[in-house]
Amino acid sequence: MGNTHGMRNAYGVETVRAAERELMARLPQGALMQRAAAGLAAACADLLGRVYGARVVLLVGSGDNGGDALYAGARLARRGAGVSAVLLAPGRAHPGGLAALLAAGGVVLQEDAEDTVRRADLVVDGIVGIGGRGGLRDGAVPLAEAAREARAVVAVDLPSGVDADTGEVRGAAVRADLTVTFGTHKPGLLVDPGREYAGSVRLVDIGLALPGEPEVEALQHADVAALLPVPGAESDKYRRGVVGVAAGSDRYPGAAVLAVAGALRGGAGAVRYVGPAGGAVLARFPETLVSDRGPAKAGRVQAWVVGPGAGDDAQVVEEVLAAEVPVLIDADGLRLAPRDVVRERSAPTLLTPHAGEAARLLGTGREEVEAARLSAVRELAGLYGATVLLKGSTTLVAGAGGGAVRVNATGTPWLATAGSGDVLSGLAGSLMAAGLEALDAGSVGAYLHGLAGRFAADGAPVGAHDVAEAIRYAWRDVVRTG
Ligand SMILES: NC(=O)C1=CN([C@@H]2O[C@H](COP(=O)(O)OP(=O)(O)OC[C@H]3O[C@@H](n4cnc5c(N)ncnc54)[C@H](OP(=O)(O)O)[C@@H]3O)[C@@H](O)[C@H]2O)[C@@H](O)CC1
Ligand SMILES: Nc1ncnc2c1ncn2[C@@H]1O[C@H](COP(=O)(O)OP(=O)(O)O)[C@@H](O)[C@H]1O
Numbered sequence: 431m432g433n434t435h436g437m438r439n440a441y442g443v444e445t446v447r448a449a450e451r452e453l454m455a456r457l458p459q460g461a462l463m464q465r466a467a468a469g470l471a472a473a474c475a476d477l478l479g480r481v482y483g484a485r486v487v488l489l490v491g492s493g494d495n496g497g498d499a500l501y502a503g504a505r506l507a508r509r510g511a512g513v514s515a516v517l518l519a520p521g522r523a524h525p526g527g528l529a530a531l532l533a534a535g536g537v538v539l540q541e542d543a544e545d546t547v548r549r550a551d552l553v554v555d556g557i558v559g560i561g562g563r564g565g566l567r568d569g570a571v572p573l574a575e576a577a578r579e580a581r582a583v584v585a586v587d588l589p590s591g592v593d594a595d596t597g598e599v600r601g602a603a604v605r606a607d608l609t610v611t612f613g614t615h616k617p618g619l620l621v622d623p624g625r626e627y628a629g630s631v632r633l634v635d636i637g638l639a640l641p642g643e644p645e646v647e648a649l650q651h652a653d654v655a656a657l658l659p660v661p662g663a664e665s666d667k668y669r670r671g672v673v674g675v676a677a678g679s680d681r682y683p684g685a686a687v688l689a690v691a692g693a694l695r696g697g698a699g700a701v702r703y704v705g706p707a708g709g710a711v712l713a714r715f716p717e718t719l720v721s722d723r724g725p726a727k728a729g730r731v732q733a734w735v736v737g738p739g740a741g742d743d744a745q746v747v748e749e750v751l752a753a754e755v756p757v758l759i760d761a762d763g764l765r766l767a768p769r770d771v772v773r774e775r776s777a778p779t780l781l782t783p784h785a786g787e788a789a790r791l792l793g794t795g796r797e798e799v800e801a802a803r804l805s806a807v808r809e810l811a812g813l814y815g816a817t818v819l820l821k822g823s824t825t826l827v828a829g830a831g832g833g834a835v836r837v838n839a840t841g842t843p844w845l846a847t848a849g850s851g852d853v854l855s856g857l858a859g860s861l862m863a864a865g866l867e868a869l870d871a872g873s874v875g876a877y878l879h880g881l882a883g884r885f886a887a888d889g890a891p892v893g894a895h896d897v898a899e900a901i902r903y904a905w906r907d908v909v910r911t912g
């Protein structure tokens with residue numbers, strides 16, 4: 431899908447550099463940096479409220495990121511702020527920017543840098559931007575730490591120490607309240623852990639022309655509204671799609687109930703349940719079609735959900751994978767689904783692991799997956815030839831054939847509650863049965879699920895069943911305001 435609905439796009443460093451070169455060739459020297467600095471200074475002024483008399487400290491590295499900070503500092507100094515610069519590589523600071531700052535009455539700090547940083551009203555982090563490699567260098571670490579005690583921190587383009595392309599943070603990084611980013615969002619600003627370091631993000635348009643397909647994209651309300659299945663006059667329950675749910679076990683009947691709860695709110699016309707928890711499912715949701723035969727004999731469905739709370743029944747997974755309809759595999763199902771069988775399926779497959787499950791499938795550790803979510807989700811999608819939704823603090827969805835990775839912007843830590851993943855698998859499976867492609871079903875499902883979590887929680891703890899019940903409020907909100 432293109433940019434028609436205001437999707438939030440993020441481009442990697444290489445793409446940004448190419449667009450930058452192309453634009454610079456057509457503009458007078460320094461024009462781009464002036465656009466960046468003007469936007470940065472305006473954002474700093476908004477954050478400060480009162481510029482006159484404010485104590486501003488610039489952390490200035492050796493590249494253009496430091497140049498942006500210096501020129502913005504000069505603008506703030508001209509409006510009466512007391513601006514001082516800490517030069518991390520004295521002698522290599524951007525010469526034009528430094529001259530502008532000094533001409534505007536700013537000063538270069540020679541000593542007590544960390545103390546001054548701590549007492550600042552605003553610290554501007556221009557240590558390093560998209561030219562950064564590896565984590566923050568040693569000399570910068572005490573300054574990044576001192577900045578945490580300042581009243582506010584604004585990161586220039588991205589928080590120093592965060593990898594622009596991946597959001598990975600190796601060692602220390604600057605923690606910002608606001609990141610002012612230029613030309614486009616960067617993947618590292620949308621994906622944890624980088625996203626957390628960035629604070630809120632303000633995009634300054636500097637006129638870059640970017641290509642059609644970004645590296646990472648985030649659906650917005652309008653995108654989701656356009657994708658939601660809506661029944662028409664000709665619809666009946668079968669035409670709307672039937673979703674089969676093969677989930678739950680004697681030990682975990684609740685997982686079946688929660689997956690069905692999600693499925694009933696996902697737009698399919700009917701939910702067919704297969705498994706040992708039919709009694710529990712019917713007691714809660716009498717509208718469910720319950721079958722006590724296996725998936726192969728349960729009757730037609732347009733998509734299957736298999737795995738939540740399912741235990742070790744490999745036969746069920748095998749039957750579901752043999753069906754020529756889209757299949758969502760979650761939880762226990764992930765362990766039981768052989769990679770080559772998934773690869774060879776002709777219909778789409780959507781895997782929905784959390785970081786621990788993804789780590790097992792990749793033969794690595796949970797921490798490694800959490801530290802490098804983007805590469806993990808892409809790698810899994812490649813290995814399985816399937817769409818992969820990686821759950822967690824930032825939920826990502828990667829398509830089977832590569833392309834832009836979708837990042838979900840609606841999540842809330844309140845969703846980290848037992849069974850909420852079961853609700854998501856029912857919901858996303860239902861969207862597939864209603865006709866959405868796997869990538870859309872996963873990302874729309876995560877979007878509604880996150881929003882439902884927010885609505886249900888409203889600042890207080892919730893259970894997974896509350897999240898399922900709030901899906902319809904999320905859906906309405908998307909339809910009304912999208
Ligand atoms: N794109 C655009 O259109 C526009 C881009 N603009 C701005 O330019 C920025 C990019 O500038 P850039 O290319 O000069 O690189 P930048 O990020 O300043 O860092 C490079 C320097 O940092 C150093 N360094 C490297 N790693 C490090 C580390 N881990 N920790 C510490 N230091 C490290 C490295 O030094 P060296 O290795 O030589 O010692 C190198 O000299 C971009 O983010 C945006 O702010 C806007 O002005 C206008 C429009
Ligand atoms: N820190 C977090 N921030 C936002 N969402 C989270 C966080 N932790 C977990 N989630 C979400 O909560 C759900 C938990 O699913 P899962 O891990 O499968 O748990 P369960 O198996 O108990 O249902 C997922 O949708 C996941 O994205």
Ligand SMILES: [K+]
Pocket residue numbers: 495555556557558559585586587588589590
């Ligand atoms: K920075």
